Amino acid sequence: MSRELAKTYNPGEVEDRIYRFWLDGKYFHAERDPQKKPYTIVIPPPNITGQLHMGHALDETLQDVLVRWRRMQGYCALWIPGTDHASIATEAKIVEAMRREGLTKEQIGRDAFLERAWKWKEKYGGRIVEQLKKLGSSCDWDRERFTLDEGCSKAVREVFVRLYEKGLIYRGKRIINWCPHCKTSISDAEVEFSERDGFFWHLRYPFKDGSGYLELATTRPETMLGDTAVAVHPDDERYRKFVGKTLILPLVGREIPVIADEYVERDFGTGVVKITPAHDPNDFEVGLRHHLGVINVMDDAGNINENGGKYAGMPGLEARKKIVDDLKEQGYLVRTEPIKHNVGACYRCGTIVEPRVSKQWFVRMKPLAGPAIRAVQEGKTKFVPDRFAKIYYHWMENIKDWCISRQLWWGHRIPAWYCRDCGETVVAREAPRVCPKCGGTRLDQDPDTLDTWFSSALWPFSTLGWPDKTPDLDYFYPTDTLVTGYDIIFFWVARMIFSGVEQMGDVPFHTVLIHGLVRDEQGRKMSKSLGNGIDPLQVIGEYGADALRFMLATGNSPGNDMRFSDDKVQASRNFANKIWNAARFIRMNLEGHETENRLPETLALEDQWILDSFNNTAKEVTDNLEHFELGIAAQKLYDFLWDEFCDWYIEISKIRLNSGDEAEAQSARRVLVWVMSSTMQLLHPFMPYITEEIWQALPHGGESIMVSRWPEFDEAHCFPEAAEEMHRIMDAVRAVRNRRAEMNVPPSRRTHLYLAAASPETFRKGTPILKRLAWANKVEIGKEFRLDGAVTIVTPDAKLYIPTDELVDRKAELARLTKELESAKKQQATAQAKLRNQQFLAKAPANVVEGVRQNAAKLAEQIALIESGIREMK
């Protein structure tokens, strides 16, 4: 802590220095320790293309809270950091950069392209890592990994080969989603559907024999170039007679059959569907059932290809226009109907996806999904909140094969080679020299790379050294908690689960903690296009990392979205400042005194109370953390520190500190130090910097709060009676303050205070507190007082009088007492009704009944007191 003890906390002065201190101390580094239980988190690797955004900030904060807490609890806590090569996103950026130079991928070739990509990675990949550090993340940077590094690549090849050998990876011509902009296939999960305006074009296809037409409708007329049949429902009376007949495809002239298939909905449109197996997933299935031809009419850029006759070379939309015109001209267009329909777009670039038949690699999902579903059902992996398990089940149960090959260069190249001589496919961990079938040496590796998510699916074990049998893998796997947003359950979480179960024989993590999105102040999603994103680094610069972290951890609950607002960060910043000043106060009072962080032998009433309260707080906070209720834990710490410790305990401690009695003062100092420093420990996971700074500035043992022992509930610090007594005194103080405020008496005006209570002992002990906090210059305590013209104040345990006759408005005072009486009577009636209720007495638990009984008794007393006050007023 700086010598000057600035009035306000200056995070900028503290953060970098402390982070460096932690790094130098190697506190983030985890080494296997058989004496300790492991606690492991793997980071959701941010894309190397990325910049830190609020979503990351939230995600990292939650992970850091958990890791720091477990580390303090004595676990061997490991948080593995790393980044994702983000195949499609990175490649797009590099292609774009090259475009500005007037270059294309194809021009410079694969090797040169990859060289550029790696350079790009070196340049920008580290950026986000540095940003993560600004948040205070306690990752083990010695273990930083990259999805495309040597080890991860080895894991990828191993998994690919294993799955291939088990028949779970195959290559085939299937219909896939094609992005004409990225020029690659993408998986089903990577297509985003949205409703758009479109048209329903009603066409008629003539029968070959000239006996008329069949009318049908389509939203994509250009695909008609690839039609190989027209289908109707087998039970549709209207069309049954046409099944088996032949139609002439307009514009193309191809003869196509009318087939019957149950896929057709009789009630939709005309009940007749054109079948384009090459460009529609459902049509593809129909085609398989009926052995129809598959005519691909589109190239990889979305233009009509050579199969499109006179339309060849036209971009899809242009062809659509021309085809509609031609159909109209030739009398095949019946009508055009505007409709809204859902269109799939590439989740990376937003381009409309074209379903297209193409030869790709797939993972056979059904056999992998079963065990992955069971693992969650058996509770091996739990979702928090658990409703997300349902989403997971639903997805897994309806899963289709996963298209994993991408027509990209930046990524893990598919470990498959094709023999030029005999056509054999060789899938191997390392490049084969000769073809195992024909002995030929001319082998070409598949040019495609794997879906980025293929490698991230292996992250929880590839980062621990798999496929080698490493001691780390043995010790740290399965990991404990995975923290991520709900938007990524399908892409990543589900795939990690089936990969872990399949490859490791065990789930990759025990708990998935799901959080929501950080939205802007108005509740909108933060996005680049809206320009409403808020830069966490800027917030850190302005308010400090602790304030940002605290704000992100508070005021929301798992799985729900939250709104970011400057006001909230300011509130957290103010909290940091409050902490800072409490510490500053304690430090000031320690000056010139040797004070240990050890509680005194004898404890005053207020000491017992604050220890009791701290004890409960420690217990509850720990409990909340166990249940992933981070927001509640943070809130409790906020309340304890601000409302109890600062507002009451510190104020009360001033009595002894300034008493002139050195023994008393020293006793107070010790309690202040102990409670403050212990509270810093509880708060450390949330606000690591300021707590470290303060902890070190107070008397302490050990080098860093980071590795200090997490405070635990301590039987020896239970003082329920003292707490009860303190609450009575505090009630009295509050009641006096309340009255004085109502009467507009400034604190500078000190008054006499008479206090009558059935058990005056408590208040005798509390006299100095009443004097100081209730602004009394003299307190008299007794069983009964008879005063003329005094203000009467009633609490559940005492009756107080302030003889300030001249200040009192008798009428107002009477009205106030009457109101208070009414309220007390109302409460009493409720309690009495319960006690009269035989059902309640019989069925409610004893402690609840007892509570109500006590409450009723107290209310009766209070009512009597108020009533006597009213009598006296009159």
Added chain:
RNA sequence: GGACGCAUAGCUCAGCUGGUUAGAGCGCUCGCCUCACACGCGAGAGGUCUUGGGUUCGAGUCCCGAUGUGUCCACCA
């Protein structure tokens, strides 16, 4: 079409397994430069917990329905 979330003070949100008079932050009102802090202190106002049923001795909390709102999945051409 299917599934799910949310609806609590003017605003943003907590409220775990049902149990005294429902909480916080911000905002608002009143009063304070009280020797740690005006990024503060003290006091206060403000809620029929969306709605209709039900279960229970007791419901913001559990069940069923309605309304509003948001999200995800499916993708009938």
